[in-house]
Amino acid sequence: MNALMIKGIAFAVVLMLATIYVLASMNITLQMLIDDPIKGLTVIGAGVIIILSVVVSFKYINQMKTDTATGELADENWDGIGEYKNELPVGWAFSFLGTMIWAMWYWTVGYPVNSFSQIGQLNEEVLAYNSKFEEMHKNADAATLKEMGESIFLVQCAPCHGETGDGLSGKAQDFTAGRFSKEQVLDVIKNGSNQLGYQMGAMPGGMASGTDAEAIATWVAGGMKGEKPATFAVCESCHGPDGKGMNGMAANIAEYDNTLVHNVLEHGKKGSIGRMPSFKGRLTPVQEKALASYLSTMK
């Protein structure tokens, strides 16, 4: 055993003691290391690293002290610095060949055929996420839908309709005061509407006027309670006797339902208040359903 080896072992022991001291100062006991395999493995790893580093470095220091160079020199030398004729290391040679083969594949097939697109990757990720989302919430219960609808409303709708949905004093549709205001009903009766893409098609303007229109507007804006005005018959033929739009054939004028919310989001709307832009493609079907269920709880 030579002096160098003794120094090496001493150095390793010092490092080990230092590691134990650090562990002890952090109040880590042997039992904790046994109970928690991750911690235990970490400490064993530290020990292995210390031993390996010391052994390997002292092996090479020893070699440097005793080794002499042998072998056949290459013919050429550069300013007196020569080079031995060595065989290529096998691993290196195969990696080099492999790299060349891979480069040919990448040049001819890899890059041109599978070329990467950042936006393509995003689109794939979004599609995958959305289908997972739809699958997850396919049978969502009412509470989940309402919660989801509320957060969608706060992000997408609140800037115009207000955080409470009150339309910010007439700047947008007021969701807290029922389906319509009287002025809005009168405006639609007078001007008609053909914006939302319902199967029934366009609603012509002027189907009622004067006191008839007033009576209809008052009754509809009042939430369709009390005695139905006889003139409402003209509306019934499309919107149905209960005003619910006959299962999506015409607009639901009694409450917010899925079809209405979907159609307004898809087409946007210009009414007596102002213009709402189209939100086409911004919400998934589940999100639209969630939004509809949240809107129906606002009034």
Added chain:
Amino acid sequence: MFHWLEKNPFFFAVGVFVVIAFAGLVEILPNFSEASRPVIGLKPYTVLELAGKEVYKKDNCIACHSQLIRPFKSETDRYGQVSLSGEYAYDRPFLWGSKRTGPDLHRVGNYRTTDWHENHMWNPQSVVPKSIMPAYKHMFTNIADIETAYAEAVTVKNAFNTPYGDEFQGTRAAWDAYRPKVIEEAKAIAADMKNQDVKDTVAKGEIPEIVALIAYLNRLK
């Protein structure tokens, strides 16, 4: 053959630089020029929109708002489709910005309207209660400089071949003939607004900055 290069480190360094720079150019330039072409359907800014863009620059909207939607789902959910280089082809300069104290505006025209902008510029907190954006009431009285905007359009037409029509010429007569079109465009915006002073000013043939700015913001989509 290149032995002399090895003896001249300076020229060797120059040679290395040229080789690497050439490789860089070959790799980067073709894609870059392809991507910078105007996307299909892109139209140059109208004179009113250009005037609005000047207001946007002058009041330093870029300090708080970016115009660049990055390819992340969180961004595309909130702001819309990812921005493409070709969409900025007629932006001189582009207004990407790098700071988002407020939201991104690259597609704000898709989901905000004229009357919303009017309310918001007059008093941001009236529509977004917790907003920290200041009010920009001076835009309702300051007059937008549409003449300079027209000159800008003529300049980019001459210098960069931006596709403006033949009615864009660098003469007083051409501007006088074109001016009514700008006023018409402004009237269409003012019709959707509620502020009577703004409507009156536009009716008189002058365009408040707010109208030009709204025209520009509505164009961002």
